[in-house]
Structure formats: structure tokens, C-alpha cells
Amino acid sequence: MALSGLDIYKLLPKTNCRECGFATCLAFAMQLAKKSVSLEKCPYVSEEAKKILEASSQPPIKLITLGTGETKFDVGNEAVMFRHEEKFHHECGIGFIIEDNLKDAEIKVLLNKINQLSFERVGLQLNVNLVALKQNGQAGRFIEALKLVLSSTSLPLVLMSDNVAALRPALELIRDKKPLIYQANKNNFSELAKLAIEFKAVLVVQDTDLDVLSGLAQEINKLGAVDLLLDTGKKSISEKIWDLTQIRRLALKKSNRSFGYPTIVIVEENDPYEEAVEVATYISKYAGVILMKGIEAWESLSLLTLRQNIYTDPQKPLQIEPKLYPVGQAGKSSPVLVTTNFSLSYYTVLSEVEASKIPSYILSVDTEGMSVLTAWAAEKFTPGKISDSLNQFGVADMLSHKNLIMPGYVAMISGEFEDTSGWKITVGPKESAGLPSFLKNVS
């Protein structure tokens, strides 16, 4: 946790030597607290003070990178309990468990399905993050299955085994790929920590008891394995919510370093709907990585969409560049639909216009990322604003007509707009789902 100016002052020499450029040590301390100067400006600061100050500047929840290359991703470095306080920074990783005792052909089918799980939503690509291979039998089979996995996925890997004889050759196959080892417990942690250090892997630390878990994390950290994820094992959903909440609170509010790592949750539920609600819970409540079984497209689409929602910056709604967008081979006589520059509004309209197969223009007015009704209420979607956009993007010059299609929800501004702008308005449907049939009728 960040130290206050007074806390820092207590650690300084208090000689007011002015060599740092400030009149007093207190003034210097205040600037340090604001992070506007560096501690190096003080030539007399003690080693001990340096250590404390450096530790306090570390994030309370460590940033952990999994994988390498294009599919690598970060988790951790979270700063708040509630998204409205700031935002949730790093989307939780979502991965799928594959059992190594499946037949090769079955494993291939699963991997092919996982490779299809990528969806475009509001102009962004939603992707799954991990493949976890779980050892059920001999080390030899685990290695064979791992080779198969490696041949058909580029996603970061999780090795689910507590067997060093299987883990070592597996890690040799994926040296430097920053995999995750699942999991170290109080019986095997020193061996697994050694492997994690040697192969630069991230290590899951597991115990069902928070006390034991924090002790283990400290021990493993002392051994030199510093990239860790925390797991409190199999429990009921509300017990998991309690654990995840406590770990986040202790890291953020008590600066408890042994809880200062992202968490991981395993969901083992055969019914895909029940699996989906459980995963949805952990996406909302602080999980860093979630491993699950269900790889149906409809299930992933709903969960990845929830993750996108929860991790959106509440202060900055997703928005697009305001301008005139042609859809298909739009020409001089094509209809022009007006909407906002809120991503969700624009992309919803876009997908319906595309579905109608009628070449059109979409005029995205700068509403600072607000949706149609919100922007109208906040006076960001007014006749004046729309006229400005028409002029700015030279819309009149690109058309042989002066007709605009206005969202149904703001029909009330049509009259004023027609009177002041010289454009004709057609009021469109309220819901964009009505656009294909609407466009067919107007054209």
C-alpha cells in the first residue's frame, strides 16, 4: 500500500540538508508520496528506508504473465474491490481442462473446438486463453498427450500434475513458454518450486485454509519462486466467493504480501448451464484465472461477453471514432443512418445494416461514447451536434439526396432538426433489430 508523506518523512534523515533540491525533508517526503520525484535525489537515505519505500511502491497484487508470443496475457495488478472505484485492470484468463486419458482423436476434437472459440464483439476480438492438460495415469501418456496438444494450439499451457517425474520432461518440451504448473501443496512445494524456478514457470499454490496458503506462498517465495497464483481448492460457490474476497481485501487493504498474487479457480461441473453460472460468478468476483471443461461456443460466447462487460473501464465507455462509415458499396443514393459513437450503438446498427445487405452509410456522431438516449438526455445528441457532424464529414457532397434516418428513440428532435438543417428526416425503428425490414421498405 502507498505510504503517506508523513510515513516517508519518518524514514528520511530529517537533516534538511537541501541537497535534494527541496527546502526541507518533509517537503521532499510529500513529493515522494506523490511520486513526482525519485528517492535517489537524497544522498543520505538509509538502505533500510530504501527497502521499505521500494516495497511500498510495488503493486499490492503482483502482475503475472502467462505464455509467450501473441497469445501471452497478464493477470493481477488489480487495485480495487469494486469496478466503479476505478476499474478492473486485467481480464481473468479463461482456459479448458483436457484429460490425458482421452483418446488422441478425442483430444484433437477438443483442441479444434477450442481453436474456434474467438468472437468479435463491439469491434474487439474476444479470446479464450489457456489449455490445461490433466495427468490421470503414467508420465509417458502425459508427455504423449502434451505433444499432441502442442501440435495444435498456440495458447499458453497449464500442466495439471503433481508428479515431478511427469512434470520435468513436460517442462523440457515447453521450456521458456511460461506455462502454469498446477499445483504445489504442503507436501510437494519444495520440489515444484525448484522446477518452477528452473523452467521459469508460474506455480499455483494450493491449500483450502487461508492461513496455510499464505504460509506456503511465503515459503515458496523464499525458495525463489516468485510468480505464483493462489488456489483455495474445491469448495461451495459461496465459500469460494468468501475466499476470493478475503484474498483481494487482504492484498489491497492490509498490504499482506503473501496474498499479493492473482487467484485461480477450477470449475468442475458437468452440466454446462451450471458450469456457466459458476464461472460467471468468479468472473465477477475477483478470479485471476478460471479453468473449466465446457467448450461449447454458446457457453464461451456468454462468458467472454460477461468478462468484457465487467472489465470495461466505467469511466471510459467503449467508443469509436466519430465519422461517416460506408457499409458495403455505398454510393450517392444510399440511405444514411444516424447513431452515436458509443461502440455498442454503432456495432449493433452496423450488424443489422450488414444483415439487410443494403449498401448504406452510418453517421457516427461524437456523443463522447454515450448511447442514443443517454446522449440525448445529456444534450450530446442534439440537432446542432448532428448538423456539425454532417458538415465536418462533408456528408452532403457525397450524396444525391438530403435524407437522414434517425433512431426511433429520438424521434422528438426530428422536427427541430428539419427546420434548422434543411435535411429531411425519416424516423427509424427504436430497436436496431427492426432495421433490415425498415431499410428494405425505404429503398
Add this chain to the structure above:
Amino acid sequence: MATQLMIEKWLGNVSTTTIGATKAEGGTRANVVKIGGEQGLPFLFQEAAMPNKPVIAFEVWDIPPVDWPDELVKSLGSVVNDPFAWAEKCVSEYKAKILCVRMQGAHPDFGNKSADDSAKFISQLLKKVSVPLIIVGSGDDQKDSQVLPLCCEAAKSERCLVGSAVQENYKTLVGAVLADGHNIIAESPIDINIAKQLNILISDMGLSLDRIVINPTIGALGYGLEYAYSIMERARLAALAGDKTVGSPFICFVGQETWRTKEAMISQKEFPAWGPEAQRGVAWEIVTAAALIQAGADLLVMRHPKAVEKVNKYIGSLMESSL
């Protein structure tokens, strides 16, 4: 060294609203439904009690559904063509403990039923089913302010939950609810300040805060869910910190929002990469519900029987450790 857990102690709590009145209480309902009463954040039983579990209300209409996707209609079966049979099926087959009836048929575009006919419908429905009722308007403000007061009268003393009151139009409904002994839904457009203001205005008319349920206006998964999610978290934190004027339970119209999204409706034929629509729509409704339950939802109005079944099971397992 034992880890010092961080236990949050809250000054305030959410008010408890009772929906339905039994014979002993002057009504005719076989059961009552209590919502709210939380003394802390959802499901953190080790630090705060949650005396009532979140409740799902099945949504039924006074006319056959209009513009509902085929999959949804198919899941309910042909009963949807007869509103009473539909309501009865929800209670007998799906074990609904409470119903939410939407007076859609009163809407000028959907049949324009008179206020008298709507009231008659409510009287009959109360005879057909014995669970408590939520009664909501058609969405046409002018018509609703004629229809809802008569529905309130028809259900006098049954302690229904009636809505919605909005900032620009609440007085008529509050008057009717007061006169006939009901609870009210106070709807605000994803805005915590308006929610608070409206609660104050309503309670100033003499309807106590424990008879108000907040509709924060939700968006479905992928359609602004996160706005409602955060408004609900903020309001709940304020209530727990002691602000009684935002300390009402939340009602979320999950079904209504879910079943107009593209993801819940469009066929696999058109979007092969999204998988079969039958499962996709259900998943969309349950994931929307799950996220809102985590944000503090107390009452969820839902449509698909499979989604209701799964979310009920989820609520059951969430509440297990509270015993």
C-alpha cells in the same frame, strides 16, 4: 501466524419487503415472499446475514406473447395462448413462488384493452393462482396510469408489488398503492441519484421505504449489463453505510432484456460460430441473472423455464452455507 481476516462491519442494512398477503393478513395468497434484509454484501455469510434468498418471478402476460423468439415460446408450450393456463403452468409445473404479470394487452399497439377489462383479468388471475403477484404496466405511460390503479383496486389487500413509478409520473400509482395496501416498484434510468430522489418522493407521500423495490433498469449481458451492475453495487454500498433512502431491495427484469438481444434470438444457421440458439438463449438469460445476483439483485423476473430452473439451483447452492 494466524491471518487476520478482514471483516466488514456495516451500519445499515437493506429493508425487507413482503409481497403477498395470506388469509390471516387480509388477503387470499397461499404463501408470501420476503425479499431484501441483507446486512452486508451478497453471500459473505461469515460477516453478514442474508435472511432472504434472491427470488425468481416467472413473467406472464395478459395476452399471448408478442415478438418473443420461437425457442422461448416453444419452451413454454401452447399454454402461452391462454394467459391463465400459462400462469397456472408456471405455478404447478415450474413451482413458481411468485408471478410477474405484465398488462401488455392494455397497450394501444397490443390490443388496447380497457382498464376495466385489465382489472377483471387481475381478479380472475387471483382466483386461478394462489401465489403473490407482481403487476407491471404495458410501457405506455398514459394508459398505464389508467390501468394500474384499477388493477390495484382489483387486488386490494393482496399486497402485490406494482410498477412502475418513475420520477415524472409516480403520484397516481403511489396513491393507488397506498389506498389498496400494495408495494411499489420505483424505476430509475441507471442513475443512483434519481433512484434516491424517487424513493424520497414516494416515501414523502406516506408509503414507507420498506414498501419500495428499486428497479435500477438493467441491460442484458453484452448490452450495458455493467452499468446496472455498478449502479447496484454503489447503491448497495451506500445503503450498507447507512443511507436508508437507497436501502430498498432490487428488482431486475432479466427476461425482458435478455430475450430481445441478438445473441439470445438469432439462429445458428445465420451465425454458425455462436452455436445452437436453444442453449445460447438460456445461457444468455442465466449469465445475466448470475452477474446481477452477485451485484445484489433480490428479485429477478425471468422467462425461460430452463433458465429459471438453473438459476434457482444456483441460488440454492449459494445459500447452502448460510444455514
